[in-house]
Amino acid sequence: QVTLKESGPGILQPSQTLSLTCTFSGFSLSTYGMGVGWIRQPSGKGLEWLANIWWDDDKYYNPSLKNRLTISKDTSNNQAFLKITNVDTADTATYYCARMGATYYVMDAWGQGASVTVSS
Amino acid sequence: DIQMTQSPASLSASLEEIVTITCQASQDIGNWLAWYQQKPGKSPQLLIYGATSLADGVPSRFSGSRSGTQYSLKISRLQVEDPGIYYCLQGYSAPLTFGSGTKLEIK
Numbered sequence: 001q002v003t004l005k006e007s008g009p010g011i012l013q014p015s016q017t018l019s020l021t022c023t024f025s026g027f028s029l030s031t032y033g034m035g036v037g038w039i040r041q042p043s044g045k046g047l048e049w050l051a052n053i054w055w056d057d058d059k060y061y062n063p064s065l066k067n068r069l070t071i072s073k074d075t076s077n078n079q080a081f082l083k084i085t086n087v088d089t090a091d092t093a094t095y096y097c098a099r100m101g102a103t104y105y106v107m108d109a110w111g112q113g114a115s116v117t118v119s120s
Numbered sequence: 121d122i123q124m125t126q127s128p129a130s131l132s133a134s135l136e137e138i139v140t141i142t143c144q145a146s147q148d149i150g151n152w153l154a155w156y157q158q159k160p161g162k163s164p165q166l167l168i169y170g171a172t173s174l175a176d177g178v179p180s181r182f183s184g185s186r187s188g189t190q191y192s193l194k195i196s197r198l199q200v201e202d203p204g205i206y207y208c209l210q211g212y213s214a215p216l217t218f219g220s221g222t223k224l225e226i227k
Contacts, residue, residue, distance in 0.1 A: 046221050047218040049209075049216040096163055103169075104154065105216065107209070113163055
């Protein structure tokens with residue numbers, strides 16, 4: 001059974017760095033073709049892909065966030081991480097991580113989401 | 121960036137009715153298209169991948185099709201558990217992009 005769970009600070013202030021952790025089970029990020037993606041969703045709005053990392057450490061980012069993103073992984077502990085620097089209120093959202101497969105880049109299992117509020 | 125134009129934005133249909141949602145890609149994405157269902161307060165659930173392949177555990181009343189750069193999700197007989205917001209996602213090239221969503225309700 002594949003499970004993923006996001007964790008984060010809940011609330012942070014503008015200009016701070018948001019650090020998110022995705023802890024997963026049921027698959028390994030050292031397995032060929034496996035990846036983890038990060039997606040966010042402001043309350044009442046649509047989904048936005050942020051970044052993903054593959055088993056071979058290949059990484060892709062959404063250019064709309066202008067170099068504010070860093071994705072990484074800890075294969076030994078079945079975790080993936082996302083950092084967003086210099087946050088502002090527009091980064092307030094629920095953040096999801098999802099398992100990705102190399103076939104059609106499908107996100108076939110999602111975490112429950114972590115709510116993040118940026119407020120002064 | 122590849123734009124995914126999804127329609128309609130909202131839809132109200134009766135039980136047992138056939139429902140169709142479409143996504144138009146701004147360029148060729150082959151079969152790199154997935155459909156998701158999201159219910160209130162929940163994470164998205166994969167329905168269709170590769171434009172036409174049914175994800176594990178998804179009822180057979182859901183189906184996906186492709187005609188050129190237009191993709192469709194069809195629910196053959198709407199059931200009480202099907203309301204939610206449906207999204208398409210193109211995985212052809214980064215940045216991966218979602219459609220704007222279709223809110224489906226029971227009439």
